[in-house]
Structure formats: structure tokens, C-alpha cells
Amino acid sequence: MGADRVNGGAAGGRETGPRCIGIFGPFGSGKTTLLEAVLARTGAIARQGTVGAGNTVGDGAPEARAHAMSVEVNVAEAEHLGEHFTFLDCPGAVDFLGDMAGVMPGIDLAVVVAEADEKKVPALQVILKQLEDRGIPRLLFLNKIDRTSSRLRDVLTMLQPASAVPLVLRQIPIWNEGIATGFIDLALERAYVYREHAESQVIDIPNEAMAREVEARFSMLETLADHDDVLMESLLEDIAPERERIFADIGGEMREGLICPVLFGSAEHGNGVGRLLKALRHDAPGVAATRARLGLEETDGPVVQILKTVHTLHAGKLSVGRLLSGSLSDADTLTRPDGEQVRISGFYRVTGQQASKRAQAQAGDTVGLGKLDGVNTGDTLGGSAPAPQLAPLAMPQPVLGLAISPRERRDEVKLSAALAKLCEEDPALVVTQAQDTGETRLDGQGEMHLRVALERLTGKYGLAVETGDPAIPYRETIRAGTSVRARHKKQSGGHGQFGDVAIDIRPLGRGEGFVFGDTITGGVIPKQYIPSVRAGVEEALKTGTLGFPTVDIGVTLTDGSYHSVDSSDQAFRMAAIQAMREGLPDCRPVLLEPVHQVTIACPSEATARINAIVSARRGQLLGFDARPGWSGWDEVQALMPATELSGLIVELRSATAGVATYSSRFDHLAELTGKAADLVLARHGRQAA
Template sequence: MGADSGSGGGGFNGGRETGPRCIGIVGPFGSGKTTLLEALLARTGAIQRQGTIAAGNTVGDGAPEARAHSMSVEVNIAEAAYLGERITFLDCPGAVDFLGESAGVLPGIDLAVVVVEADEKKVAALQVILKQLEDHGIPHVLFLNKIDKASLRMREVLQMLQPASSVPLVLRQIPIWSEGVATGYIDLALERAHVYREQAESEVIEIPGEEVAREIEARFSMLETLADHDDVLMEALLEDTAPERERVFADLSGEMREGMILPVLFGSAEHGHGIGRLLKAIRHEAPGIGATAARLGLEERGDTVLQILKTVHTLHAGKLSVARVLAGSVGDADTLQRADGSPARVSGLYTVMGQQALKCDRAEVGDTVALGKLEGVLTGETLGLLHPAPQLAPLAPAQPVLALAVRPKERRDEVKLTSALAKLVEEDPSLVVTQLQDATETLVEGQGEMHLRVALERLTGKYGLSVETGDPAVPYRETIRATAAVRSRYKKQSGGHGQFGDVALEIRPLGRGDGFVFTDTITGGVVPKQYISAVRAGVEEALQRGTLGFPTVDLAVTLTDGSYHSVDSSDQAFRMAAIQAMREGLPMCKPVLLEPVHEVTVYCPSDATARINGIVSARRGQLLGFDARAGWPGWDEVRAMMPEAEIGGLIIELRSATAGVASYSKRFDHLAELGGKAADQVLARHGRKAA
């Protein structure tokens, strides 16, 4: 920021642009985000009384799965108005399993309120969330919740939380303590003291005499940090001149919006403390829709543009696409255009309040609304009205870390299950559904144990499906270690034309990863050319289920000889002869079991690296080494080769060892021989024995 940029508010007119605000509420699991949403709604008069998680009467977390687990499992949406300005709040889940819910929402918000408490165990989770915001350039402030239960002094709290942020934490307030309890605060920008009142606006008082020295010291520390980016303010501090209050506020908001500082407010959502101050910060300091559209790369155009933030399938209204209007306006029955120019007609326009959708006629720039029945439109898409809109914030493919095989209890429900899973994936793109042809399995992959549990509960509760689950089948293969020559004749006589095919095959092993090679050395037409392709088809069919019961790979088969009958030979006969020959020959070739091995990279806080190494080694992982994780201070990447059979459930152990924040990525690397007791166990499970 230049010398004069602080007073100008970063070119956004102090953030006070025309149009409603859209505010994300994010933070680690259990920090009180849903309670904060309830407090904000109660303070603005959007609801008459603040509900509680325990009573199950909050606007947020209204889904049955959220109520059952006492945790947010999806983005909660609510509308409010404060001092004449409308605000949409998007309360995002904090558990790492459900962070994918935020991926589509965050690009469209103006400001994120990061809710955290003074708990050292949650610093790593806070870093994950802050990194997500920083990477997207989303302005954010930190709300230190549960100040009434804090046991540390504010300076100690900031020292504890600072490693989670790449920019300085700047304290906007200091608490007024009485017998170890925070009874109010001093606003360092306004130099004004406030006393908390239960579920009401705080009362302004004179700064207590015993707090004056603390206030002066804390204010100077705040101004010093701001002055790092404002030469005029720095000069005022050096000359011991009191800076203009307007300049201080402009620096606080401007440097926050430009990602130079992270302002810290505090309070208690449960008791309604600090809520008014937070609302004022949102109203006066959050960027407006113009800044958000610019951040997304939207250029000026005389057209309506909407960003799809979330998709919801409701039982009564059908599919709803929650969207932020970045430019122009949209009305019911308007026809929008997707990026490829295909149409999407709006059938119903709604504002959202928790689980309720309230019909409206039109949405203007800045509004966050739900659009009815935009068939085919997905979360992350950008839509235009007059012309196709550029894709501003497409969703990155989800990287699942846990999988379940799912099948309906009743076979007649297979089509219903496919439809329900498609809707779940539309609602939550961090779920991945894969149909495995080889194993005839449907896999549901997600971001953790709770993520998949909630998905299954929705299948049962929302869609009325009874399903069975199991561990996904490991795609074992088998290969051979020896060469064999075999001859087989298929002969069948059943009246009329018979069946006759005679083949001689040589089977030999190839190198790992070389696949399957078929050749022939036929001379003299002992096997006519028109039947050679049938021989190959028979060989390939036999390889689908080898001696050990698994597909056979990395071998070569040569057709060396054979004979035919001018009347009885056919493609079918030679195919059957080849199948017989392979079934006789493969057991002679010393078959061996192969298991898939993946290169796995585990991402974890550095203080947990030793524990992660132990977990990987215990799962037959071959450690390749570890490095500092690029762009993640205090984190490591642990690399290893690990059998696929050991990866199932890995994420549960990793998160248990890292306060719930570790993750991993994997890619298939190679097939490796599996012998001894481990191979015997696999074969026993599959009801086969090695030859």
C-alpha cells in the first residue's frame, strides 16, 4: 500500500459499495460458528430469540444429519439486515471432512469471518482454513470466540495463533478483566471502552484508569503494524503525533482487504458479547460486490452474471442452485446461458433462511438467492443472461481419501440408488461415485469417515434407500514366472455340423508392466488366418480369470501350431480351444499374486511427522523420505510406497494422530509380487489356492 492508499480505503470507497453483502463464517470444528450465526441473526432482529445447539432450535444445522451429530455438515444460509443494509451469511462446516462444502461458496463471498477459540489443539486446523482463504485472496477477519472461557491473556493467545497466519494478527480490541473474567473491551481504533450486557448491545463507558496504560501500549502496537504499509502513519508515530482516526480506520480496512493484516476481534457468541462490534466491522469494512467481482476476474460488461455457489435437492421444491449475482439482475422465468451457450431457464427464485426457501420476484447485483430447477447446471459454474459468461471459479476435482462399496439391499433399487447418488454428488462435489466394471462395484469416495457416514444417512433418510456397504475390492492381479507349451483340441459332435479347433500355444512371462502380447508363427495355413483372431479372443477371455482367480497380466502368448476341419471348424471352436489351452497351461507357469502399490504423499504438521512415519511403516509402507511442505510453514510431506490393501482406513489413523488435519494424495505406481502369509490370506478370502 502506498503512502496515500490507506486513507482511500484501497480504491473501494471504504468497501461501502452498493449492494447487499455476502459474508462467510468459517473456522475449525467446535469453535462456535453456528452459535455465532444465531447471535448475529438475533442481534439484527432476523429471528426473535437466539437458539442453541443443545435445544436443536438454531436456524443453522437444521438438517437431520446435523442435528443427529451436533455438527455442521453443510453450508447454512441465512438473511439479515443491519443499519439498513442486507447481509447474507453463509455458515460453513469446520470439520475437515466437510471443508469441500466451502469450496464452491468461498469465491462468491465478500468477507470471511474466521471463528476460533483459544485452544492450541485447533491451531493446525485454523491454518488449513486460513491457507484456503489466502490462496483465494479472500479478505478475512478473525473472531476469537468464547472469551468468557479464555484462560490465557490476549498477548499469549495471539502468540499461539500467529503461526497459523502468513500475515500479522492485529488486535483491534483488548479485554477488560474482572476477577479473571472478561467483562468488556476497549476498542483500540475508537479509544472507547464498553461493558458487556447479556444478549444486548454493550454499554459505552470511560476507559478505566487502571486500563489506560494497557490501552496505550496495545494501540501503539496496532498502529506500528499498520505503519509497515503506510509511510504517513509511520511518520506520525516517529514524530509522536496522534494520527487521524479516519486514517486509522482506513488502514485497518484497506490492509485487511489487501491481505496485509488479519484483524482480531473477540467476544462470546453464546452470550451475545462482541456481536455488535463484529456487525459494524462487516458493514463498514467488508468489500462490496464490485471488489468481489473484480477479485474473480469479471470484467465490465452490460450483462447479468451469476456464480453458482451451492446446489441443493429439496423434497418439495426440487433442485435449487444457490447463486451470487455478480452483475446485473435476474428474475423468475429468465433464461440464462451456460459457458457452452446452452440455455438454463430459471423456474422459481428464492431467498434462503436455514431450511426455508422464501419466494421472491427478482434479485439484484450483490444478492445471494436460490434459482429453481436449473437442469444440468453444477456448483462452480458461471452463468450469463445475454451471453455465455466466462468460468470464473470452477471447482477443482475432489481428491477423496476414503472409499466404501455401496449396493442396495433390494436389487430393484439399483436405478433408484444411481439417481440418489447422482443428486448427492451434485449437492456435494467433494463426493466421488465410481462404477467399477471389473469388480461390479459402486464406490462412494469422500473426505473422511464422517463425510461418508452422512452421505449414507442421506441415502436412507432423504431418499428412503436401504443399502449395504463394505470395503472396496482390491484389484489384485496375477502373473507367471515360468514358460510352458500346451496343446488343446476342442471337438464336439452333436448331429449336423460339429465343432473342431486345435491350437498349440507357448506361454511365457514378460517384464513387469509390459502387459499382454499375442503373436503367431503359423505357416502353411495349419490354422487359417480367419481363425487366428478367434484364438486371440479365447486367450484374452481366459486371462480375465487366471489360476489364482484374478486377471493375468505381463505375459506373452504365441500360437505356434494347430489344425482345422474344413467343415466343422469355426471361430467359436478355435476360441474354445484357446480357452482350454490357457486353463491347462497357466498352472504350469508358476503363477504368482500381484498387488497394486501406490505412491502416497501424506501432508501433516511437522510435530506429527514421526508418528506419521510409524503409521506408514506399520501398513507395509516403504518410506521414501519427507520434505517441508511448500507454502505451508510448520508442515511436512511424507512420501512412501504403500500397497493399496493398506490404504483403506489410513486417513482415520492419520487424522487421529494430527488433531484431525492430516490428509494425503495417492497415485498408482506399479504392481508388486505378494507372497507368503499375506498372499495366502488373500487367496483364502477369495476361495482359491496357488497351484
């Protein structure tokens, strides 16, 4: 394995051609600042902006600047030593991690930005796990080294549980009075001193750092030797390994997902950026490796993976895609997954919030494609024929919802169109129409996720909306049965209306629904009217005694009478409605609330707190177990009333440094009595029967 890396080729030779780099990391780790530093260092921008000043290339959206945080993927391009890179800066807050799912299939390498903060280790693990599961090569950039007072070895020990593979230091810091003023490159055995927003300056390795350098370098080589027998033999025989082999092992083992190299610096001051760029230039795989990872063979025709969708106010829909194979230019035709062909109407280079025209693209380029109708994030587009879908988009289940409506009724169509565009841009948002209540419901991944969506409706689309908690689909049932007779009789000149029914009402077992039958004999009610009786019963059950749909009930038509002239379907339907309304109050109606089976994923250290939250929300704990495939995480199983799920995610994340999540599904209906039922009925303007 080691020899292959040294000799070059696909396993270890330096890739050329356009490359796509994803920038990931927990909220507040400095991803956007790092992107800004990279753009400034490569000359893509004249001066490095700051998130605080609101003048960065990334986070250009009004919502991002208002909250000083990334709320969507930001795209930027840079040239470094004649090589082209596209950077995709992804949001770090767990509310917006859905954007990562669209981006990951198209990137060659992930730069994961972290900091020496123990509280953020679970969030770091969430990000690394997604990259690991997709087989994406990654390196860690430990940011804010200027604010770190801990020994780097201790920091690495703290961060290691977040990674399934070894974190391997490529550098150690040079300390001066507790401040990192430079670094020693362990592969080169060369020292550098930082210069503000400029290339670091080579210096001699300080005497006081030599022992640390020898120890750290040997530790790095030991880890690399786990996958290189030749290097292992050199270490055992105390032979200095060739520098070429060390570099080949670092890059090769990273590309194979065997290690995660660690660089460090301060993005705010531009420190460590030059070394990061060198690592990207020499070690980042190219589009050929990404094709192989996705199971795609190189083709002459174009294959485009759509990473992001944006709706601009002036240019319309823009699909950001990675060209995995072939070439492309404006007005070319692409084929959607459903076989329909679409023509590119606008071909762009995307930088932040700006899009500029470009002439053509080759394999490896990331481009903006104008007005591709029916094309969604996650789609793989072919040339003259559909392409295999390389990475169908799978979004996590929403965890928080709002009922939403336009403040002005005339804006209903406008709101529907705006919500559709929001969901195209961010597939983690889900819009549904509740059949029972008629509400339009907007669901997302958390409080901030929905807040930003509402801000876009207001700011981008000029819509004023009303929001509230979604209605809980309460039901009611009965505890006792009764028999009742009702007659609908009306005379108004000419033919009148006459319907006479006798029914038995009885409770059914939970979950049995509605059962209707009849015991009519002797033609006391003609058969053609019996369906009308059933229709009347079903209509009456839509709003029971307590004001909610009635379920788990059986009704039997036992007797009645008719008039040869005045009887009709309508008359028997009205008689059935009247009979049900008279009979149901005598059947001891009771309120039912929906109960969901809930699975909560959380770090193991927070499991006790999660259990307490579930219990406080009237939940029934069913137990917990280790989360499959997640080191140091648990899954808590519980039954919880649907009403208690409102705002649950906010409390869960508050107890877990922002990383817990949950999924739920309807399980059963349960009786709700006492004060809890009284409160529900009072909110709906009802009283207990």
C-alpha cells in the first residue's frame, strides 16, 4: 500500500483540475471567517471581511447577517498556484444541517473547522459522522489557536471521540508566553512564525521545542505506519523514513478515509491559511475520485449533480451543480431523472450572492445553471439520456412545526408559491395541508430554521403572515351505548320531508374505527334509503358532543318508517343526524389525545436529563439503548402525547449543547380526562359532557 502511494498514480499522485471543497463545522467555529481568509490569501478578494461587520463573501443573505450565522450554503471560487478551487461553506447550526446532505455528494474533500471547546465535541461528531458514512475524505482545521491555552495533545484527546478514525497532528504550535506565535510542520521538520494576513516566515526550530517536535513527529509516523508496512519497518529499525513517503502516506491515508489530518491556525488573523492551501493543493482528491466514490464511470456526455437550489428575485431559479463528467456550456440540454429534457438558460460562476456569466465548464467545475424547471437539489442530470441517481436526497424528519396563513386573504396564492420556492431552496422545510383542520403547516428542523424561513417570506417575498401552534388532532369516543329514535318531518307545500330512524349506538375497542350495520326487515325502511342513514351518521360523527370527530363507535339501524311520497335520501340523512346528536350525549363521551412513539437521539452523558424531560411532559419511558453506529450516543424510546411534542426539540437541544434530535410516529389514541381535558375543551370553547 505504501509503495503505491510513493510511486504515484490514483492512490497517491497529486490531483489536478478543478476541485470542490466543502467547509463544515459546528456553529461558531469560524467556517465563514476561514473562507474569507482563504479568498483574501488567494487574491480572490482584495481584503478580508468579518462576520461582525457583515461584509464577508459568505453569509451575504440578509437573514445570515441579521443573526451573524450561516443559514445556507455559500459558494466561492479561488485560484491557488494555477489550480482552481470551489469552496462550499455550509451552515454549522444543527437546524441547517439539511444543506449538508445536498452538498456532500459533489465535494472532493471536507475541511472540518473545529475549536478547543469540549461543549462542541458532540456537534463535531454529528458532522464527522455524516462525512464518514459517505466515505468523504476530510481534514480538521483547529481554529482560534490564538485563544487556546491548553496543550494541543490534550485538545486532540478531547476531540478524538468525535472521529471514528485517528486524528493525526501535522503540526505543533510554537508557544511564546502562552500564545501560539507559529508552528512546526512535522512532515517537513521546519518551523514557521505567523505574520498577520500573510504567508508565515520560515525560522529555525526553537531549542525549547525540539523535544516536543521529535515526540509529536514519531507519534504521527506511528499512526501512519499502521497502514504502511515499509514505514513500520523503518521505525522499528530506527531508520529515518523518506520525506516523500511521509507525504504520500498522509495524503493517501486521508483519501482512503483511514486518518483525519489536523492542521491549526487562526482564520481571523489569516494564520495557518497558507499551510491549509498547500494541503488542499497536494492532498485533495479530484473529480475522478469523487466519481469513483459515487459509483459513476467517466462519460463523454455531461453528468451534473445538483448541490443547491436558489431562487433569485431578478434571475429566477438557479441550480448550483457539480459537473462530474463531460463538458457543458450555456443553452446545452440536460435530461432530468424523469426523462424530460431541460435547456440551460444562463450559465454562471457563483460567488456569494453574486452570479457572473461564464462561457463553459469542464469536469470538476461547479457552476450555476439557470432556469432548470423541474430540477431539484439532489438530482443527477444526464446529457441526452437520464443519468443514474447517484445520491438521492434524504432529509431528516421535521422536529418543529407552525400553522401559517397570510395576514391578508388575497395573498393565499402568493403564500403558496413562496412556500414552494422556500422548500425548493431548502428541502429540510416541509409544507403540508392538514385535512382535518384545513391548516397550512410549515415544519422544519428547529426554532431558528423556521424563524429564518419566516424572515424570508417577509423580506424576500414581501408577505405578512400569521403563525401559531398547529392544531392537535384530538378525537372523542364513547364509554356507553344507547338507543334513540328520531324523526325528520317537514311540510312546506307540495312534497314534504319525512324520515324516521331508530338506532343503537355502542362503543367499540380502541382503534376499531367506525362500524355501521342494520337489522331492517319487512321493508320498514326501503333499502335505497339505508346508505343515506349511514351518510347522516358519518356526518354527525365529524363533530361529536365535545366538538371533535368521534371514533371507535358502532351504529346499527334497527327500525324506522317512511312515507311513500315525502320520504327521500335527504330526509333520512337528516333524521340520522338528529338521532346521533340526541343519542351521543347519553353515551358518556370522553376526549382522546394522539400519542406518539418517540425516539430521541442524544449523547449518553445527557440521557438522564432527557429522561427527566420526557417524564415532565407526561411521557412514558420505554427504555434506552446505545445508538447504532454512534459511539457515545443513546436512543431513548418513549410514548408521548402529541401536544407535548410542541417545543420538545428546543428543550432537548438546550440540554445537549444543541445536538439532540428525535423522530416520532403516531402510535395510538388515549383517553384524556381531568384538568388536562378541561383545559383542552376550554381552549376550544367546549365543556365536558
